[in-house]
Amino acid sequence: MTPGRSYDEICADGYIAGVKDVTVDVARGEMLVIMGLSGSGKSTLVRCLSRLHDITGGVIEVEGQDIMALSEKDLIELRRSKMGMVFQSFGLLPHRTVLENVAFPLEMRGQDKHARRARAMEVIELVGLGGREEYFPRELSGGQQQRVGIARSLAIEPDIWFLDEPFSALDPLIRREMQDEFLRLQGMLGKTIVFITHDFDEALRLADRIARMKNGVIEQCDTPDRIVLDPQTEYVRKFTEDIDKARVVLAGTLSTPVNGHAVEGAPVSSHETIQKIARQLVNDTRDHLPVADDSGKVIGVLERQKALDVLLGGA
Numbered sequence: 001m002t003p004g005r006s007y008d009e010i011c012a013d014g015y016i017a018g019v020k021d022v023t024v025d026v027a028r029g030e031m032l033v034i035m036g037l038s039g040s041g042k043s044t045l046v047r048c049l050s051r052l053h054d055i056t057g058g059v060i061e062v063e064g065q066d067i068m069a070l071s072e073k074d075l076i077e078l079r080r081s082k083m084g085m086v087f088q089s090f091g092l093l094p095h096r097t098v099l100e101n102v103a104f105p106l107e108m109r110g111q112d113k114h115a116r117r118a119r120a121m122e123v124i125e126l127v128g129l130g131g132r133e134e135y136f137p138r139e140l141s142g143g144q145q146q147r148v149g150i151a152r153s154l155a156i157e158p159d160i161w162f163l164d165e166p167f168s169a170l171d172p173l174i175r176r177e178m179q180d181e182f183l184r185l186q187g188m189l190g191k192t193i194v195f196i197t198h199d200f201d202e203a204l205r206l207a208d209r210i211a212r213m214k215n216g217v218i219e220q221c222d223t224p225d226r227i228v229l230d231p232q233t234e235y236v237r238k239f240t241e242d243i244d245k246a247r248v249v250l251a252g253t254l255s256t257p258v259n260g261h262a263v264e265g266a267p268v269s270s271h272e273t274i275q276k277i278a279r280q281l282v283n284d285t286r287d288h289l290p291v292a293d294d295s296g297k298v299i300g301v302l303e304r305q306k307a308l309d310v311l312l313g314g315a
Helices: 007-012 042-049 072-084 098-109 115-128 142-154 172-189 198-207 224-229 236-239 276-282 304-311
Strands: 031-035 083-087 160-164 193-199 208-212 217-222 288-294 298-301
Touching: 007 072, 007 217, 007 236, 031 098, 031 115, 042 193, 042 236, 072 083, 072 098, 083 208, 083 236, 098 115, 115 142, 115 208, 142 172, 198 236, 198 288, 208 224, 217 224, 217 236, 276 304, 298 304
Parallel strands: 031 193, 031 208, 083 160, 160 193
Antiparallel strands: 208 217, 288 298
């Protein structure tokens, strides 16, 4: 933000959005999706988190270390060793092959040629581009170019991954394929991810939690199903009112403690959406269905009528 001016004054004059009074924690291995309209401050927030922008107040901590206190040299080392970044603009070097593009950050790190080639080949295979390592960017589709950008950011084995609308320039089919690929990679690698998008469907599909921004402020930060079930502001409510809650809300979110309820019969998984268990809800005659965790242990009960209300649009 511009010192001495309020956020509203800055926006009124057409300046790039800033952020204000933002407090957010991102757990290790979590995917936090930040979403909002253009000018909401989401990209600025990510640039603050990576210290591409310096903040005017507060602290930014990575594993308990305030990165605002780091020297320029230490900050560069932190980015090289712990942070990966992928942006909407692929930023590939046109005169370099896929292999050379992916190996580039390792070259900048000073890694020897054989080691960086081996690592580059490893991540090229990981993102499904094996056999195309000698192609130039112009010989690749948009989705393939995006995979090169992802591979390049993964080459340094970052602990934290920042992605700023990486799929927004892709057509819908390729975008869906890249989301699938991204979920596959996250399932394998378990990175801590801050992902920016303006697409609510994309956020619902990818996020562990969603931070919804407006005018530089986080209006609500919660799990996708809780945001859909219980929007905290009118702004958030407008963005959720047309969402099919049944495809987002999980059985575990609607469950309550057993508290003496009968828990006989087959349980439903706490991680299944109401849409996924729709047939069982319609056909089952029990008032309460047991809800189990990944180990099969019953952790609560699901009131069938409440779930049907979500399924049929009554909640």
